[in-house]
Amino acid sequence: MWLYVVASLLGLFLLRRWHRERQTVPRLSEKHVLITGCDSGFGSLLARQLDARGMRVLAACLTEAGAAQLRAATSDRLQTVLLDVTSSKSIADVTAWVRQRVGDQGTTGLTPLLSPSCHPIIPSFTLPICASRGEAGTGLWAGGAAPALPISFPGLWGLVNNAGISIPTAPNEWLSKEDFVKVLNVNLVGLVEVTLSLLPLLRRARGRVVNVASVMGRVSCFGGGYCISKFGVEAFSDSLRRELRPFGVRVSIIEPGGFQTGIIDPAPLVKGFVGLWERLPAEAQAAYGRHYVDKYAKTTTLLQRLSSSRLSHVTDAMTHALLSRCPRSRYAAGWDARLIFVPLSYCPAWLSDTIIGLFLPIPASGIP
Template structure:
């Protein structure tokens, strides 16, 4: 009995491995549009795909970021300035992409642009703090996708959305986790709606990696600004000790972030070039062995794990 089950499992793993090794053809004729290419995953992915011969259309927020990328890549790669929070900017980028791809359509769309701050306990934040992150990390990718989807359908291509391990298990306050939960939901509904057109949608779920989003100095500065404008009543309820411990804990978590960004960009590349891409890619050992398993545990167990080292507020029970 157990021998048969082991054999079936081995055959399943072998079949899956074989399917995932198969790649699509004519890569040099395929266009891929990537947002957030100034730095981090987007910058590395643009260089990686350019090295594979694809025609990369890289969207950067700044001209300086675009220039750095052009200097590090071939003449095939083209750049455009894009602010994913601005509808006019998205419309202009969409028109530019149409001019680049023509009747061939857009093979790949990678929604990578994102920000991480402000991140803080929810009660310290304002509506504007949440909106700032949601605009970049959720509403922006949705609008970019809706604008470019006709071109992706024409090519029967791919949509790759960057969510996060914390899009399954919320671990901090602020707009980042809700935005990533939203990316997961949008991607799921989109995948089911457009698979009849031959379009495949993949979700990338990185753990913690050393990118500008997890820059500890930036996060500390953002926390200090949030704390400085937090109402006095709220400050007294939490206490200075809670604030100090929160910063210390954030530093510990982010200092252990993985340095190998290729774990994420390799997953993105596979989602774009494999004949049978995965629906979800969990990237990093923390995502695979901590966040993902913890998300399946009973809520009370997950709460216990995530709050075991949490400082108590000054007026907490």
């Protein structure tokens, strides 16, 4: 008896969630979205997908070559700009550039009609004067005070923080402070500064922030700044989501698994690993052994082969976070993310350490 009741309630919950998540926000052609890291990979594909849907895409690229390639593959609506997320001046220049294109429009001064736990469901439009003044017994809501509704179009609807690097990656002992800082400045500090610079435009528009983390932000599988930075992105996004919710801004985290992008390209990863090995003192090289480097190279190549080439799994999650009236707080993208890394993140430390340790090289002077 109780089993049927629980199953029925669960089915109704899932059906309601499915229905709510299928609803999209209106007027896509009037919405601006800024995406960082559009030279290749997820950022480039997302920019092309949103452009195809008629949105006004502002694509931030690191290089002019990447920007030119993207412009050639998209419509005239899409605009590109060069952005180095490690440079405060570059971020300030891009913020001014974005402000010029979207203006200071937003739904300031009025509180929208809300659907519980969702973004405002009423599109922006101008109300009849009687309803906008809230006169009882007249206008759209007869018999009581009319709810306040937004009366202007959104400015910057979405920010997708996608820019990131993974090199250098190696055992922590092999790295210097500068090696960690190099990755953290791009993946975490740059993401924070870009977000803070654009928050006024996003808040006025009651828009969306989509931060690309990783399953490595749940389970740290290797040394270096990458996993540390992704844990930081998760923490920053969690606090930001709670702070901005009262303003109607929704913050989502994307947690991709293994996908065939430049971040896991074996050639630069192995080259960087070997370079770090060669600068180690003789004592450290003897402790780890040359086979450690060889095993790492084989594991990196295997990881790339097992990774998915369907980047749309990630960009579809980003699109849902931007356009759904009820976006999720977190999106795990990829079979490995859902079936391996997310469950592994809930395991006790001894179990996750044992499982991950099976795939790590054993140092020459280590204990098998």
